[in-house]
Amino acid sequence: MSAASDSVAATLAIAFAIGCAFGWLLERAGLGSARVLVGQFYFANLTVFKVLFSALVTAMLGAFWLDRAGVLDLGAVYVPDTFAVPQAIGGLLFGGGLLLAGLCPGTSCVAAATGRGDGLAVMAGLLLGVLAFNVGFDWLEQVYASTPLGTLTLPDLLHLSTGLVVALVAGMAVAMFVAAERLMRSRQS
């Protein structure tokens, strides 16, 4: 086996392991249940916000400090381009689907793995959507590539240092966790 295919195999193995760990954590956090996910939209259950924002802050702090320690080169980490209109349309479509189905792509896999029928149905819809997108890509391509804004990052947009943005996001996250806890307590009492 060549070095290149070794590298691809190792990457896929790591991706598989991370995927399994992610799925397990989602399930343990209760995000395999559509009721928990939809509760977010009615401010009845803020588990989604707390779990995913915790993951975001952990990844952000980890990436920043690993870069500082010389273990990770953040400059080599891929940041997707921003395409304003197509991504806004995609976001609305995604949000609408999440509200209707009660599951997003990751949690639908978790739900299906735990034997829930709604998870299987959402996964089937997801695969059909992927198929339809690819079949209709020639027709969609013009919209898909419209309004390119390049690579947007918060430090660039705000003209702040990366470290200061990290601090602001971490502070904002902690403030929102506290607010979420208070909201939940006031609803329960």
Add this chain to the structure above:
Amino acid sequence: MIGLHRTMALVALILGGAAAASDTGTGTVGARRLVADIAAERDWTTAVALAERIKAGERPSLFDLRGQDEFQRFHIPSAVPATLTGLLETRLPRSTFIVLYGDGVRAAQAWTLLRMRGYRDVFYLREGLYEWIARVHEPALPVDATPAERADFDRRAALSRYFGGQPRVDVPRAQMPAGYWTAGADLGHRPPVATALLVAAIRRRGC
């Protein structure tokens, strides 16, 4: 559980505060990658390679970093004038193939700027417009050319005609344009006056 959550929140705040304290400037992340690219000479391309990619159908974003007057006199086909300030605001897909050229060190400065902004496929011409004219627009064949030089000239003459240039043959060896591509030549930047003289000669011929 509450105690664990409080501890985690405290750790996040401490790490976040330390991040702000340790990073007082913008754009420092990824500096090691830039240095590695420069050391491996992944920061520049040749005028011939650029011409071949354009001829093959690629459409690079080509930025001319000289002044407006110089740009109006002559520029590489499809290039647009640009300044460092303008490049700071440029919005292009991250995967765009970008080539920069100018006089002096401006193109290398622009390369650093764009790489720090996350553009990956960015290169500059080491000897700017001079290199384009000497190597692509007006390739020269020395009067005592070797077979290898003749073959290389034929390839570049085809490019020259594609871009509306004018190959020159039977050029005295002493008048052959020198640059990093010639053995024993100094690798310093071609002085702007040499570029200006070449452009003036092209304009006199009505190109």
